[in-house]
Amino acid sequence: GESVGLHLPTLSVQEGDNSIINCAYSNSASDYFIWYKQESGKGPQFIIDIRSNMDKRQGQRVTVLLNKTVKHLSLQIAATQPGDSAVYFCAENIRQQGAQKLVFGQGTRLTINP
Amino acid sequence: NAGVTQTPKFRILKIGQSMTLQCTQDMNHNYMYWYRQDPGMGLKLIYYSVGAGITDKGEVPNGYNVSRSTTEDFPLRLELAAPSQTSVYFCASSLYGDRGNYGYTFGSGTRLTVV
Numbered sequence: 001g002e003s004v005g006l007h008l009p010t011l012s013v014q015e016g017d018n019s020i021i022n023c024a025y026s027n028s029a030s031d032y033f034i035w036y037k038q039e040s041g042k043g044p045q046f047i048i049d050i051r052s053n054m055d056k057r058q059g060q061r062v063t064v065l066l067n068k069t070v071k072h073l074s075l076q077i078a079a080t081q082p083g084d085s086a087v088y089f090c091a092e093n094i095r096q097q098g099a100q101k102l103v104f105g106q107g108t109r110l111t112i113n114p
Numbered sequence: 115n116a117g118v119t120q121t122p123k124f125r126i127l128k129i130g131q132s133m134t135l136q137c138t139q140d141m142n143h144n145y146m147y148w149y150r151q152d153p154g155m156g157l158k159l160i161y162y163s164v165g166a167g168i169t170d171k172g173e174v175p176n177g178y179n180v181s182r183s184t185t186e187d188f189p190l191r192l193e194l195a196a197p198s199q200t201s202v203y204f205c206a207s208s209l210y211g212d213r214g215n216y217g218y219t220f221g222s223g224t225r226l227t228v229v
Contacts, residue, residue: 043223089156099170101162104149106155
């Protein structure tokens with residue numbers, strides 16, 4: 001069935017360190033993947049996306065890696081800051097029967113320690 | 115552009131009451147979605163729409179209804195509120211064209227409590 005899951009539900013890192021959040025997906029029909037950041041009481045905030053014809057994409061302090069062979073997605077955050085503390089979700093865009101929909105994973109809570 | 119606007123932001127309902135959660139977007143997006151998010155969980159798709167007049171069920175549609183009479187509006191209706199519908203509801207929209215998806219935009223959410 002459709003599922004997007006995360007290997008680690010919580011992650012604590014020291015301020016300034018790099019963090020890696022992992023995600024597994026199961027639907028081969030997914031053509032687009034998005035990482036979202038969600039702070040308490042707010043809606044999902046777009047971080048970075050990647051299409052299925054790419055294996056790496058970089059943004060400001062963030063990098064997304066896509067491994068279609070093992071259906072794995074990761075988000076790397078460089079030089080973490082206190083403001084990076086949040087829950088991070090991966091989501092996959094699934095195209096089925098002419099329509100598309102976004103399926104979310106459970107999320108990983110990232111805590112930045114001073 | 116205001117993006118995706120949801121109203122109300124908060125609401126408390128009694129069991130058995132009904133209400134409509136409003137969602138409007140001004141980006142001329144063809145797709146619109148309703149998600150619910152329970153504490154500590156990811157977002158679950160309730161209903162979605164690929165365009166005006168067309169709606170379809172998502173993962174958790176039971177207890178909800180939707181309509182899409184215009185491109186801009188996608189209201190979510192709860193007919194007989196139950197405690198299990200206590201959640202945060204997010205509306206989203208996206209533009210999907212010949213080149214694929216151009217990204218999703220989310221509203222700020224409606225926090226609903228059923229008592």
